[in-house]
Amino acid sequence: MDRELIPDIERGYISRLIRERKRTDGRGFEEFRPLSVEINPYGSAEGSARVKLGNTDVIVGIKMIIGEPYSDRPASGVLTTVAELRPGASEFFEQGPPKAESIELARVVDRGIRESGAIELDKLCIVEGEKVWVLFIDIHALDFDGNLIDAAGIAAIAALKNATVRASDHEVGDDFPLPVVESPIPVTVYKVGGELLLDANLVEETVAEARLTITMDEKGDIRAMQKGGTANLTVEEVQRAMDLAQKGSNNIRDLLAMD
Amino acid sequence: MIDMEERIMIENGTRLDGRRFDEVRPIKIEVGVLRNAVGSAYVEWGKNKVIAAAFGPREVHPRHQQSPIKAIVRCNYNMAAFSVPDRKRPGPDRRSSEISKVISDALTGQVFVERFPRTAVDVFVEVLEASAGTRCVALTASSLALADAGIPMRGLLVGCAAGKINGEVVLDLGKEEDNYGEADLPVGIEPMTGEISLMQMDGHFTREEFDKALGLITEASKGIHEMMIEALKRRYSEV
Numbered sequence: 213m214d215r216e217l218i219p220d221i222e223r224g225y226i227s228r229l230i231r232e233r234k235r236t237d238g239r240g241f242e243e244f245r246p247l248s249v250e251i252n253p254y255g256s257a258e259g260s261a262r263v264k265l266g267n268t269d270v271i272v273g274i275k276m277i278i279g280e281p282y283s284d285r286p287a288s289g290v291l292t293t294v295a296e297l298r299p300g301a302s303e304f305f306e307q308g309p310p311k312a313e314s315i316e317l318a319r320v321v322d323r324g325i326r327e328s329g330a331i332e333l334d335k336l337c338i339v340e341g342e343k344v345w346v347l348f349i350d351i352h353a354l355d356f357d358g359n360l361i362d363a364a365g366i367a368a369i370a371a372l373k374n375a376t377v378r379a380s381d382h383e384v385g386d387d388f389p390l391p392v393v394e395s396p397i398p399v400t401v402y403k404v405g406g407e408l409l410l411d412a413n414l415v416e417e418t419v420a421e422a423r424l425t426i427t428m429d430e431k432g433d434i435r436a437m438q439k440g441g442t443a444n445l446t447v448e449e450v451q452r453a454m455d456l457a458q459k460g461s462n463n464i465r466d467l468l469a470m471d
Numbered sequence: 472m473i474d475m476e477e478r479i480m481i482e483n484g485t486r487l488d489g490r491r492f493d494e495v496r497p498i499k500i501e502v503g504v505l506r507n508a509v510g511s512a513y514v515e516w517g518k519n520k521v522i523a524a525a526f527g528p529r530e531v532h533p534r535h536q537q538s539p540i541k542a543i544v545r546c547n548y549n550m551a552a553f554s555v556p557d558r559k560r561p562g563p564d565r566r567s568s569e570i571s572k573v574i575s576d577a578l579t580g581q582v583f584v585e586r587f588p589r590t591a592v593d594v595f596v597e598v599l600e601a602s603a604g605t606r607c608v609a610l611t612a613s614s615l616a617l618a619d620a621g622i623p624m625r626g627l628l629v630g631c632a633a634g635k636i637n638g639e640v641v642l643d644l645g646k647e648e649d650n651y652g653e654a655d656l657p658v659g660i661e662p663m664t665g666e667i668s669l670m671q672m673d674g675h676f677t678r679e680e681f682d683k684a685l686g687l688i689t690e691a692s693k694g695i696h697e698m699m700i701e702a703l704k705r706r707y708s709e710v
Contacts, residue, residue, distance in 0.1 A: 290655070315565045327673045424670065435493040436680055437656070437672035442580040444666035447685065454678060 216312035223419045230405035236265075236416065241409040242459060244409030249366065249375045249465050259375025259390065266374060266413060267357035269301075272349060272367035274375040274390070278338065278382055279346035289336025289344045293322035295351035295364065302356035302414075316440070321365050323436040324396040325349070331372060332391035338384050344379060347390075358370035358417040361425050361438075365398035366464060395468075396435050398427040401453035403443060408452055409458050424450065426457035430465070474605045476683065478651045488645055493687055495631065495643040498695065500611075502619045502700035508595075510620025512702075514612040518602035518646060523612035525620040528590035542587035546574040548609050550598040570606045577668035578613055583623045592622055596688045603649035604632050610659045610669060615699055625661070627699050628668055629692040632657040633684035635674065640683045642691055656681070662696035665689055678700045 229236060238421040239245070245266030248282045249458055259274035295318035321375040325331065336345035349372070375390040402412040402420040412420055422445030427436040434454075439445065446452070480487050490496070496517030505511035508524035531537035532587075540675075548570040550559050574596070582592060594616055596609040607630030614628040634644040637655040644652055654674025660667055676684065 231628060310565075312568050315568045315574055319565065319569050323673050327675065414522055429675075432678070434676045434678070435674070437670055439667070439670035442576050443528065444661060444664070444668045445670075445688065446664075446666055450667060450670070450685070451682075452679070 215263070217429060222415060226415060226419050227405035230407050232411075235409070237413060239411075241407065242257060242456060244411040244463065244467075245413070246330070247366070247464070249370050249468060251370060257371075257375075259373075261367045261370035261374065263370065265359060265362050265363040265366075266397070266410065267355060268359060268363045269353075269355035270360060270363045270367050271352045271354060272364065272371040273352065274371050275348045275350065276377060277346050277348075278384070281337070281341065281344040285333075285343075286341040287334055287337045288355065289331070289333040290346040291322070291331065291333065291349070292346065293318045293325070293349040293351070293368075295321070295353070297353045297356070297360075301302050301353045305353070305356065316438070317361055319331055320398065320425055320427075320438045321351060321368050321437065322349070322360055323438075324365060324398050328394040328396040328427070328429045328435040330369065330392055330394040330396055332393055335391045336377070337448055343384075358412045358414040359400060361400050362411065362464075365396070365427070366468070369395050370468065374430055386413045394429050395465065396427045396429055397461040397464050398425050398436070399457040399464070400425040401447065401460075403441070403449065408449060410456055410457060423454045425453060428457060428461045432458055432461075434453060477637070478647075480648055480651065481639060486636070486641065486645070487647055490645075492639060492641040493690070495691055495695065496645060498698055500615065500698055502615055502706040508616070508620070508659070510616045510618065510622070512612045512615035512619060514608050514615070516604065516608045516611075517643075518563060518600060519605055520607045521608045521612045522597045522599060522603065523609070523616035524595045524597075525593070525613070525616035525622065526595075527592035527620070527622070528587040529593070531589065531591040534599070537589045537591070540588050541584035542590045543583065544579040544582050544584065544592045544594075545571075546577055546578055546594045546596060546597070546609075546613055547571050548574060548596045548606070550601060550605070554598050554601045564666040570609065573669050573671065574606065574610050574659075574710050577628060578617065580626055580668050581614070581624045581626060581661070582617065583625070586623060592617070603644055603646045604630075604657065606671075607632050607657050607659075608628065609696070611699070618703055619702065626663045627661070627696060628659050629662055629695045629699070630657065630659050630669065631688045631691050631695060635676065635680060635684075635688045636701050640680050642687045644664065654680070654684075656684045656686065660688060660692045662692045696708060
């Protein structure tokens, strides 16, 4: 099913609400839906988290294997992020090889974690140039009601912060907690009906003209960005999006009490 | 762009290749370089060499992608196997899928898609030599190819990046600056309005640095826009 086919009548209804400074579910423009984070629900994973953001439900699992480092970073662990948008999560998701949407999701979440230096990859070296830990962040969407990037980003950092490197299973020393030293939080600002808002639900996201994801670190510095959608943003809108992302990431940090 | 040992890339206020902080690499543009494409463009930007071919509006394949109310605009970004030092395995990968998506979105916003329901406008980008900033060059070339194809658009798009090296915000990172730099902000901009159609970023910027970087890009986009218009005029004054 094509998300473009949301009827114009719905588009019109949402735009009209937005102009009256209202949202379909009664929230304020800067207000997130209820957020819940379940830590390590799946024992088979080295770390996992299940995040519910309203009716959006996503799991991130951390798995690790021993592998070879990249030749240009012989003393550094390897990070890989993949997203699966399962057909059971939405009629918009189809079976088959990963589409641009899931690749983008994985890469945006990955970029925030990688660029903020959240994981101390140099501590994941076993034998320089030969053996390092290869870490997989697997994003698994269970139920989709909009704003998957933020939900997946929160789940990823929560799973990482609670992951254990199972060194003893591989006979390379004692188990140790995955060294995580930053909490990058992606916040996506959606432009809907010409207005900027946070945490779009599915209908809002579907009719949104554009979105801008801004990943900030604990200091509020910018670590990753990604614009999506076809409409342009003015420089002024980008500046307002920055302010909103700053507020949003602070709110989420407070909710998670990560710091 | 993970922290690496500090590498000196600025000496006496000058960059490795002699550029000022607010200077882009040399750019050469030619429009109408392919015979089969409806529109095409070649852009040389520093050592980057990129060609874009535009087709359409035409029938949509696969059929289920067509929209009853508008044209779809698809960009396919492809790196030639020989375009990078270590041979790139031909075909799409995750990076090129993402770049194709963000360029497609940016171009879609410029084309008057409502005028051509049930059709596709396709742009194929071939990166022949890559040397940092290829997505910006690809966007610039794509926009020119669409203009050459006569596709009605709101305006041309300029792709340009700014980044951070040795703690300084500079325009248009070169290869070594990109490898050892601290941040990169590729932006697609419509110079007529200053609006932003594509934006990605990775690395580490404070808010002030971000503002400065975006300011450099906005300023530079005007000059690049002039060059694009000149190239289009050259093409059509020859006929």
